[in-house]
Amino acid sequence: xxxxLRHFRQTLTAAALAAALAAPLALTVPGVAAAQERGGTxxxxxxxxxxxxxxxxxxxxxxxxxxxxxxxGLLTFGFDLKPQPELxxxxxxxxxxxxxxxxxxxxxxxxxxxxxxxxxxxxxxxxLLMETHPRARATFSKCEKIEAxxxxxxxxxxxxxxxPFLQAFEVSSAPMMPKHIYEGTDFKANxxxxxxIGTGPFKFKEWxxxxxxxxxxxxxxxxxxxxYLDDIYFRVIPDAASRAVAVEQGxxxxxxxxxxxxxxxxxxxxxxxxxxTTKGYEFFAPLSWIEINTRNKPLxxxxxxxxxMHAIDRKFIRDKxxxxxxxxxxxxxxxxxxxxxxxxxxxxxxxxxxxxxxEEAGYKKGADGTRAKVRLLVMPYGETWTRLxxxxxxxxxxxxVDVTLETTDAAGWVNRVSNWDYxxxxxxxxxxxxxxxxxxxxxxxxxxxxxxxxxxTMGYSNxxxxxxxxQAAQTNKDEExxxxxxxxxxxxxxxxxxxxxxxxxxxxxxxxxxxxxVTTAIGVNESYDSxxxxxx
Amino acid sequence: xxxxxxxxxxxLVKAVFxxxxxxxxxxxxxxxxPGDPAAVMAGEAGAAxxxxxxxxxxxxxxxxxxxxxxxxxxxKVVQADLGYSYRxxxxxxxxxxxxxxxxxxxxxxxxxxxxLGGVAxxxxxxxxxxxxxDTAITVVGLTAYATPxxxxxxxxxxxxxxxxxxxxxxxxxxxxxxxxxxxAFLDRAKxxxxxxxxxxxxxxxxxxxxxxxxxxEVRDMDFVKTARAKGLPEWRIVSVHILRNAILPVIxxxxxxxxxxxxxxxxxxxxxxxxxxxxxxxxAVLQRDYQVLLGIFLLTSVVVVVFNLLTDLIYSLVDPxxxxxx
Numbered sequence: 057x058x059x060x061l062r063h064f065r066q067t068l069t070a071a072a073l074a075a076a077l078a079a080p081l082a083l084t085v086p087g088v089a090a091a092q093e094r095g096g097t098x099x100x101x102x103x104x105x106x107x108x109x110x111x112x113x114x115x116x117x118x119x120x121x122x123x124x125x126x127x128x129g130l131l132t133f134g135f136d137l138k139p140q141p142e143l144x145x146x147x148x149x150x151x152x153x154x155x156x157x158x159x160x161x162x163x164x165x166x167x168x169x170x171x172x173x174x175x176x177x178x179x180x181x182x183x184l185l186m187e188t189h190p191r192a193r194a195t196f197s198k199c200e201k202i203e204a205x206x207x208x209x210x211x212x213x214x215x216x217x218x219x220p221f222l223q224a225f226e227v228s229s230a231p232m233m234p235k236h237i238y239e240g241t242d243f244k245a246n247x248x249x250x251x252x253i254g255t256g257p258f259k260f261k262e263w264x265x266x267x268x269x270x271x272x273x274x275x276x277x278x279x280x281x282x283x284y285l286d287d288i289y290f291r292v293i294p295d296a297a298s299r300a301v302a303v304e305q306g307x308x309x310x311x312x313x314x315x316x317x318x319x320x321x322x323x324x325x326x327x328x329x330x331x332x333t334t335k336g337y338e339f340f341a342p343l344s345w346i347e348i349n350t351r352n353k354p355l356x357x358x359x360x361x362x363x364x365m366h367a368i369d370r371k372f373i374r375d376k377x378x379x380x381x382x383x384x385x386x387x388x389x390x391x392x393x394x395x396x397x398x399x400x401x402x403x404x405x406x407x408x409x410x411x412x413x414x415e416e417a418g419y420k421k422g423a424d425g426t427r428a429k430v431r432l433l434v435m436p437y438g439e440t441w442t443r444l445x446x447x448x449x450x451x452x453x454x455x456x457v458d459v460t461l462e463t464t465d466a467a468g469w470v471n472r473v474s475n476w477d478y479x480x481x482x483x484x485x486x487x488x489x490x491x492x493x494x495x496x497x498x499x500x501x502x503x504x505x506x507x508x509x510x511x512x513t514m515g516y517s518n519x520x521x522x523x524x525x526x527q528a529a530q531t532n533k534d535e536e537x538x539x540x541x542x543x544x545x546x547x548x549x550x551x552x553x554x555x556x557x558x559x560x561x562x563x564x565x566x567x568x569x570x571x572x573x574v575t576t577a578i579g580v581n582e583s584y585d586s587x588x589x590x591x592x
Numbered sequence: 593x594x595x596x597x598x599x600x601x602x603x604l605v606k607a608v609f610x611x612x613x614x615x616x617x618x619x620x621x622x623x624x625x626p627g628d629p630a631a632v633m634a635g636e637a638g639a640a641x642x643x644x645x646x647x648x649x650x651x652x653x654x655x656x657x658x659x660x661x662x663x664x665x666x667x668k669v670v671q672a673d674l675g676y677s678y679r680x681x682x683x684x685x686x687x688x689x690x691x692x693x694x695x696x697x698x699x700x701x702x703x704x705x706x707x708l709g710g711v712a713x714x715x716x717x718x719x720x721x722x723x724x725x726d727t728a729i730t731v732v733g734l735t736a737y738a739t740p741x742x743x744x745x746x747x748x749x750x751x752x753x754x755x756x757x758x759x760x761x762x763x764x765x766x767x768x769x770x771x772x773x774x775x776a777f778l779d780r781a782k783x784x785x786x787x788x789x790x791x792x793x794x795x796x797x798x799x800x801x802x803x804x805x806x807x808x809e810v811r812d813m814d815f816v817k818t819a820r821a822k823g824l825p826e827w828r829i830v831s832v833h834i835l836r837n838a839i840l841p842v843i844x845x846x847x848x849x850x851x852x853x854x855x856x857x858x859x860x861x862x863x864x865x866x867x868x869x870x871x872x873x874x875x876a877v878l879q880r881d882y883q884v885l886l887g888i889f890l891l892t893s894v895v896v897v898v899f900n901l902l903t904d905l906i907y908s909l910v911d912p913x914x915x916x917x918x
Contacts, residue, residue, distance in 0.1 A: 105875075107633075107679045108680075114637075115638075116638075188647075190639050190640050190644045193643070194641065249681055265690055266690075266694075266868075266872065267867045270768075292865065293865045294862045295742075295865065298749070298864070298865055301750075301754060301761050302761070304754065305754065466627075466632055466635055466878055467626060467629075467631050467635075467878070468625070470631040470632065470635035486638055505642060507642070507645065508640055508642050508645065509631070509640045510639055
């Protein structure tokens with residue numbers, strides 16, 4: 057922990073130093089374009105292939121990575137999750153936390169040449185995204201009014217303070233969409249969806265479905281001199297083994313998220329031509345868990361769920377199934393995001409404690425040594441989860457619980473989990489930089505909604521937790537929020553509504569010739585306007 | 593000739609009913625799978641609310657009763673309209689046409705090479721039955737047939753692409769190289785070598801074994817002895833007398849396989865990252881993209897029916913003893 061923090065601080069210092077040095081250098085010796093040269097083509101894996109590239113209409117992971125180069129948000133976020141300017145050059149929050157005023161950059165243009173103005177922001181946040189984007193809908197429905205004060209000033213007035221409001225302006229959470237193209241149309245059927253128009257540093261050129269997406273440099277980009285790369289190809293390579301070969305051969309220069317299977321990671325890490333980093337996922341900070349249907353026996357008993365926490369060796373899972381990627385989770389909040397509480401009940405790996413808890417709950421061993429039987433619906437998101445399923449079955453067997461593994465595909469999995477037709481399953485969700493955006497939804501009882509995925513599908517309900525989460529969202533005073541979230545985390549860890557497994561880390565492999573790929577908390581989804589290639 | 597015309601027209605009329613029945617059956621088949629495209633997209637988005645799923649179902653027309661959806665689908669099918677993929681925001685016909693060239697260049701090349709190579713090797717093996725060359729051909733054929741096709745593909749990639757660096761490992765072209773004319777053709781051909789070899793080896797093994805078995809049956813028959821007694825040269829005995837009589841089972845299997853060429857090969861297209869119809873179908877299954885899936889099923893069934901008809905016609909050409917009967 058402290059080691060990680062120190063490393064973090066060093067990086068920050070280095071980044072600050074580099075920034076301080078780079079600025080005057082660039083000004084004083086304009087003729088010598090020392091490091092950041094123009095030119096170069098980057099090949100990046102995209103997997104699975106996105107259905108469409110219009111970020112306002114589709115927020116699937118791969119869509120974000122590709123469309124993040126085409127579209128932009130008002131803000132982006134540093135590794136510390138502090139907001140940084142993007143399309144908004146500055147912003148102000150009123151002391152009561154209800155009024156947010158953004159000053160926009162004045163020279164940004166859409167790819168078709170029209171200027172980007174405050175009216176686009178108002179249209180995106182109050183019209184388009186309200187219709188098409190579940191997360192944005194949740195945030196912007198808290199606004200009483202959204203108005204353009206002039207062409208380059210936007211003001212959001214909230215009904216009541218909402219702590220993580222700024223986080224909602226990250227590119228995938230609120231991508232800015234062109235009003236002149238979408239206003240008054242059926243957004244999803246707009247023919248312009250085939251040729252996305254954004255403000256970003258790269259323009260859509262061509263999409264050869266099933267093969268590649270080609271983006272080219274936006275010569276009219278509003279940040280002078282940027283971007284450095286000429287073009288980016290996103291390559292669709294559906295087979296995991298072939299993706300690993302593509303990295304080894306240097307056919308592609310970047311992979312992200314789950315592109316590389318965990319068992320291939322140690323091998324690729326040793327390659328001389330690429331570098332691996334796990335930074336750049338802080339904004340998403342995914343947390344994985346065993347999803348528990350608390351309506352079903354014996355899972356309705358808190359002691360049974362606590363026993364599961366003791367029976368499963370999270371360190372083993374991290375080391376042997378995820379090959380060292382991630383950190384054993386201690387509770388509902390990922391430790392790299394805000395308002396994490398370390399002082400909660402600890403569940404060390406201890407099968408004896410697990411058995412004692414099961415005895416106490418009345419689950420005695422039968423003649424065949426079995427205390428209880430449960431089903432586990434394995435998440436169909438790759439081989440790693442299948443292996444996890446096999447491990448959980450073994451680990452639970454050791455404490456006398458018989459687990460039956462069930463398999464399905466993605467559609468079947470969503471269908472069954474969202475309709476509560478399961479005992480145990482796996483899941484992982486993004487936390488979006490703030491508990492109010494990514495954590496609350498899993499545990500509060502007003503989000504128990506049949507048929508809706510990533511809601512409180514466990515059916516866990518605790519009025520005290522509901523109250524704490526509600527209060528914590530309605531203030532923007534960090535100290536107060538920390539207290540409320542700490543209290544909520546302590547209760548949740550005691551109740552075990554899900555059995556947390558890992559704070560997940562994803563490996564990003566980048567060719568060593570390409571610099572600045574991962575510079576913020578949204579990592580590979582950044583605009584890549586400062587990525588450059590070192591030519592030798 | 594009118595006999596053949598009558599035969600063909602009667603078969604075509606039957607074919608229309610067969611295809612319509614298949615279309616109805618397919619419709620219920622794809623809807624029998626759990627979950628729907630809205631569920632898949634909600635799962636992919638990583639966040640959802642009730643409105644999100646409801647909107648999608650409405651857009652996809654999934655909020656209508658199933659019989660109504662069937663009616664809409666069938667009325668489009670009879671107008672030769674394959675429908676629209678809301679997920680990909682394109683007409684299904686366009687999606688299929690995009691993928692068809694890649695699939696056909698893969699499967700047709702592999703098929704033709706495998707058929708020629710398989711018949712040649714099978715004949716060679718049968719005529720030298722019991723010698724070392726027969727044993728070698730049989731062993732290689734059996735191995736190619738029994739080894740999982742994706743594994744052969746990966747091993748070929750490892751050998752020719754990773755270790756030797758002779759051939760590209762995947763894709764259909766060198767992306768961004770900007771080749772034109774002859775260079776572009778060569779580049780595409782190079783990209784096809786490994787996938788075609790992998791798929792072709794499998795087909796070839798089938799034809800080799802079939803041809804060998806069939807020739808072994810024919811080569812000792814009386815008319816072959818007669819031909820030999822007449823003093824005909826050996827190549828003529830093999831090609832005209834033996835092969836022509838032994839080829840029927842090969843034609844049956846080839847006709848059957850030709851009908852499936854258009855469906856592509858899911859495994860080959862996946863391992864070699866080829867944007868073909870096999871992958872489109874596989875992804876459509878996972879995404880519950882009903883329209884795309886139904887479109888592929890329909891197209892495939894039409895082609896299978898047509899090739900069955902062609903196979904019957906070829907029989908009568910190869911073996912005049914077989915007559916087409918209406």
